Amino acid sequence: MPRILVTGANRGLGLEFARQYAEDGWSVIAVCRTNEDNRDLKSLAGQHDVTIEICDLSDFEAIDHLASKWMDQPIDVLINNAAVFGPRAKADGDLRQSFGTMDYGLWTDLLRVNMMAPFKLIEAFIENIAVSKEKKIIALSATPGSITETGPGLNAYRTTKAGLNMAMATLAHDLKPREISVAMFCPGWVKTRMGTDAAPLTPETSISGMRTLIAALNLDNTGQFKRYNGEDISW
Numbered sequence: 001m002p003r004i005l006v007t008g009a010n011r012g013l014g015l016e017f018a019r020q021y022a023e024d025g026w027s028v029i030a031v032c033r034t035n036e037d038n039r040d041l042k043s044l045a046g047q048h049d050v051t052i053e054i055c056d057l058s059d060f061e062a063i064d065h066l067a068s069k070w071m072d073q074p075i076d077v078l079i080n081n082a083a084v085f086g087p088r089a090k091a092d093g094d095l096r097q098s099f100g101t102m103d104y105g106l107w108t109d110l111l112r113v114n115m116m117a118p119f120k121l122i123e124a125f126i127e128n129i130a131v132s133k134e135k136k137i138i139a140l141s142a143t144p145g146s147i148t149e150t151g152p153g154l155n156a157y158r159t160t161k162a163g164l165n166m167a168m169a170t171l172a173h174d175l176k177p178r179e180i181s182v183a184m185f186c187p188g189w190v191k192t193r194m195g196t197d198a199a200p201l202t203p204e205t206s207i208s209g210m211r212t213l214i215a216a217l218n219l220d221n222t223g224q225f226k227r228y229n230g231e232d233i234s235w
């Protein structure tokens with residue numbers, strides 16, 4: 001049975017990744033920041049092969065500790081899904097992540113969780129991926145991280161995703177000799193706590209689209225940056 005590790009699995013897109021793969025018979029390692037706010041995931045774990053692991057991804061020693069628990073266990077697909085958006089722009093009257101009112105502590109926190117933690121997780125679990133059959137790494141990026149498509153504001157969140165893209169696109173080269181493929185996906189604008197109820201897409205649609213892309217990922221198309229529906233996104 002193939003195994004997947006997904007971060008931020010207690011809610012939103014991470015929970016939907018866990019649900020769809022678990023219902024298809026995959027073994028799922030569902031990583032959550034805390035043991036709270038995960039009732040739906042616990043219910044899923046009661047019905048399928050889902051192991052809940054608690055790990056705050058801003059704590060890199062905790063990531064190493066988690067990896068040591070899974071040493072020598074193959075992980076076919078590693079999905080770096082967890083991220084924080086930070087305060088929104090004018091709509092919330094909170095401009096702490098835009099020019100003129102930047103909160104640099106907040107920016108540092110966002111960079112750590114959204115950009116550095118995915119890289120750290122891959123370093124920690126690379127041997128698990130290397131001994132698996134599928135050997136695939138996914139990072140949830142976002143169109144707001146595209147330099148070509150950028151707009152005003154949200155400087156902090158945008159840079160975390162642009163930096164994540166650079167880290168992952170480089171890893172695609174680094175890991176190709178080990179036959180490991182890497183992809184960055186934008187899930188679209190999806191109804192989650194981050195995406196809000198105003199979003200047009202459901203998690204079901206977004207995740208099933210990305211699962212099709214994951215199934216098609218290989219060493220020839222490694223390093224891709226795509227929308228959930230398969231469209232290419234300019235860097």
Ligand SMILES: NC(=O)c1ccc[n+]([C@@H]2O[C@H](COP(=O)([O-])OP(=O)(O)OC[C@H]3O[C@@H](n4cnc5c(N)ncnc54)[C@H](OP(=O)(O)O)[C@@H]3O)[C@@H](O)[C@H]2O)c1
Nearest residue numbers: 008012013033056057082083140142189190192193194195
């Ligand atoms: N929804 C959208 O429209 C949209 C659009 C573009 C890109 N994305 C990307 O898609 C991914 C998933 O987004 P989402 O909409 O599902 O977001 P979400 O509903 O806000 O969920 C974020 C998840 O990340 C977890 N997380 C945050 N900080 C963490 C930490 N330090 N350690 C471990 N877990 C942590 C959260 O855990 P807690 O519950 O404990 O906080 C939660 O499970 C993100 O990478 C996001 O940037 C989303």
